[in-house]
Amino acid sequence: MDTDFYRIKRLPPYVIAEVNAMRAAARAEGRDIIDLGMGNPDQPPPQHVIDKLCEVAAKPDAHGYSQSKGIPGLRKAQANYYARRFGVDLDPEREVVVTLGSKEGLASLASAITAPGDTILAPNPSYPIHTFGFIIAGASIRSVPTTPDENYWRALDNAVAFTVPRPTVLVVNFPSNPTAETVDLAFYERLVDWARFHKIWVLSDLAYSELYYDGKPTPSILQVPGAKEVAIEFTSLSKTYGMAGWRIGFAVGNTTLIAALTRVKSYIDYGAFTPIQAAACAALNGPQDCVEQTRQMYHRRRDVMIDAFGRAGWDIPAPPASMFAWAPLPPALKEMGSMEFAKQLLTHAQVAVAPGVGYGEDGEGYVRIGLVENEQRLRQAARNVKRYLQSMGVNASAA
Numbered sequence: 001m002d003t004d005f006y007r008i009k010r011l012p013p014y015v016i017a018e019v020n021a022m023r024a025a026a027r028a029e030g031r032d033i034i035d036l037g038m039g040n041p042d043q044p045p046p047q048h049v050i051d052k053l054c055e056v057a058a059k060p061d062a063h064g065y066s067q068s069k070g071i072p073g074l075r076k077a078q079a080n081y082y083a084r085r086f087g088v089d090l091d092p093e094r095e096v097v098v099t100l101g102s103k104e105g106l107a108s109l110a111s112a113i114t115a116p117g118d119t120i121l122a123p124n125p126s127y128p129i130h131t132f133g134f135i136i137a138g139a140s141i142r143s144v145p146t147t148p149d150e151n152y153w154r155a156l157d158n159a160v161a162f163t164v165p166r167p168t169v170l171v172v173n174f175p176s177n178p179t180a181e182t183v184d185l186a187f188y189e190r191l192v193d194w195a196r197f198h199k200i201w202v203l204s205d206l207a208y209s210e211l212y213y214d215g216k217p218t219p220s221i222l223q224v225p226g227a228k229e230v231a232i233e234f235t236s237l238s239k240t241y242g243m244a245g246w247r248i249g250f251a252v253g254n255t256t257l258i259a260a261l262t263r264v265k266s267y268i269d270y271g272a273f274t275p276i277q278a279a280a281c282a283a284l285n286g287p288q289d290c291v292e293q294t295r296q297m298y299h300r301r302r303d304v305m306i307d308a309f310g311r312a313g314w315d316i317p318a319p320p321a322s323m324f325a326w327a328p329l330p331p332a333l334k335e336m337g338s339m340e341f342a343k344q345l346l347t348h349a350q351v352a353v354a355p356g357v358g359y360g361e362d363g364e365g366y367v368r369i370g371l372v373e374n375e376q377r378l379r380q381a382a383r384n385v386k387r388y389l390q391s392m393g394v395n396a397s398a399a
């Protein structure tokens with residue numbers, strides 16, 4: 001029997017799994033690990049959303065197959081969100097599809113629009129589905145930088161000039177996971193011009209649309225006039241409303257891409273459980289003070305973490321958005337590499353972080369720190385890290 005499966009062969013070992021296994025083993029030994037390694041929100045959704053889920057689940061007719069592309073009310077709720085938040089008009093019938101989380105949406109779209117051998121431009125470092133969705137579909141990835149500076153534009157132009165076959169798709173993700181970098185509308189204006197000129201689809205992952213700090217709301221690519229000719233954008237309720245396990249996200253934008261995604265999904269799934277979709281409507285249509293509270297919670301955690309880790313001897317730039325800090329290894333320990341450093345933090349400081357190399361080779365030299373524990377635990381993590389750094393000869397002034 002052939003066990004050499006084409007798609008499985010294309011998947012390398014999951015680098016972060018090594019640290020995850022160590023964390024699980026440490027916990028099994030009863031050690032109290034402060035887990036800043038995952039991107040899993042630690043707060044529940046607002047009560048009215050949970051109430052709606054329960055209310056609809058109690059109805060006898062709510063348990064059949066739902067609609068793969070999402071119930072009409074939810075697609076309308078998403079269109080209303082884009083209208084009020086970004087001033088973008090969307091047709092809920094042709095320009096919106098509900099996905100089982102944005103991750104599923106990205107993977108399904110990749111399988112819908114990719115032929116084996118296609119070249120896809122994806123950021124490095126990046127959230128894994130940005131590359132592996134396409135690798136599973138048989139494409140090759142050409143990496144472009146994550147940082148949106150002039151080097152980024154040079155890399156895009158070089159990719160078009162020198163890649164055969166010509167790239168068909170560019171993935172962008174701002175606020176970025178893992179680097180937390182953001183862009184302004186001028187970036188998207190230039191990007192839409194570039195993509196229209198080169199006839200390249202743009203897939204924008206806006207999973208952290210509402211986690212921005214310092215009063216700078218993150219823009220949508222669809223705010224650019226003409227963006228719908230080339231772009232589709234993914235958003236998610238996972239982080240905005242603490243609904244990560246519920247698996248609800250959206251794709252909106254270009255009608256051709258939405259149709260392709262909807263078509264593939266119609267063969268694969270029956271849509272999210274109807275009560276979940278009804279509760280997602282309640283989240284989007286209901287009071288939005290919970291979104292502001294969540295933003296403020298991450299904002300406070302960010303400030304506590306940056307301050308406490310700085311005092312511990314580790315200077316980390318404050319992320320302007322997302323729920324992560326992208327932390328350069330302390331210079332004195334840089335040679336160790338991000339994987340070994342993450343292992344050492346776990347073993348000697350009881351703090352789990354994600355090694356940057358797990359997000360692509362250009363993530364080496366960094367670890368990703370999630371703001372997914374409360375302020376007290378973040379301060380405790382900093383105390384543990386301080387002791388570890390001191391044991392390595394790094395003190396607060398020399399880090």
Ligand SMILES: Cc1ncc(COP(=O)(O)O)c(C=O)c1O
Nearest residue numbers: 039101102103177207236238249
């Ligand atoms: C950038 C980015 N996109 C997508 C996702 C997946 O989100 P969802 O829960 O909507 O599938 C994540 C989750 O961490 C993410 O960081």
